[in-house]
Amino acid sequence: MAVTDTRWLDATELAAWRAFLNTSHLLERRIEEQLKATAGLTHPQYEILARLAEAPGRQMRMTELARVVVVSKSALTYQITQLEKAGLVERTTCPSDDRGVLAVLTEAGTRCLDRVAPGHVEVVRAYLIDRLSRAELDAMTSAMLRTEEALRTTA
Template sequence: MTEPRWLGAAQQRDWRAFVDGSVRLTEIMDRDLKAKHGLSVSEYEILVRLSEAPEHRLRMAELAEHASQSRSRLSHTCSRLESKGLVRRDNCPNDKRGVYAFLTDEGFEALDRAARDHVETVRDYFVDVIDPADLEAIGRAFTAVLKRIDNG
């Protein structure tokens, strides 16, 4: 058995800053979205993904991949959004097992209102406090991380 490749002090510091910062930032975004718009971060993300999709619809399986949720969790989240009238689900006409999620007009309006506040939170706690060169480096770094995850 080989010895683990332990993190050095600077690597450990940076890793912990990332973990703590991302958890706390997500908590702030979730709190603000809930307080101002009655949406969780995961609900907001689903609305965003549907708004960007052709015809404002995606198959549930595809939505689960994009929204970083398990299919089971996504189903519960979509049920909440359906009860609010923001999303509706329907069977795929050419695949009896497939289900589409659609963004309703009310969902698009709710997203538009929430996005205006959400972008300010993202700017206040992330974009505006990071040097532009560092922000670009973060983008490159997490593009590499996602590529590594996607390629297994």
């Protein structure tokens, strides 16, 4: 096979990559810890509630929800079941497609989110957003949006 010489990461690039990787893991850990302590929620669960709250009719199709939250379909099925047990979400069959399922945010779900959101936003600010200059924020956003686009479209 044709062996192409590997373009290794130089010191700067490796530092960038590892800083990104470590920060994402550490931040994830911190968020998880805060949500668990405050509301017994996991981060994916919070994201599900947040996305539903923003959606028209406070409801969303399972596949679409899995896509925006970035979890597998089976993980979403599991989490929606958990949230349903907790009374924060309900399942409805989609009127326009008998295969489809709509996840609907309940009143209790809305109240839960209202109660938890401030503390969550606090963490996101304290460790990420508020530590970036405007220029850094803009640079990061444009960079991240570009890579997200690439990751979503490819394969």
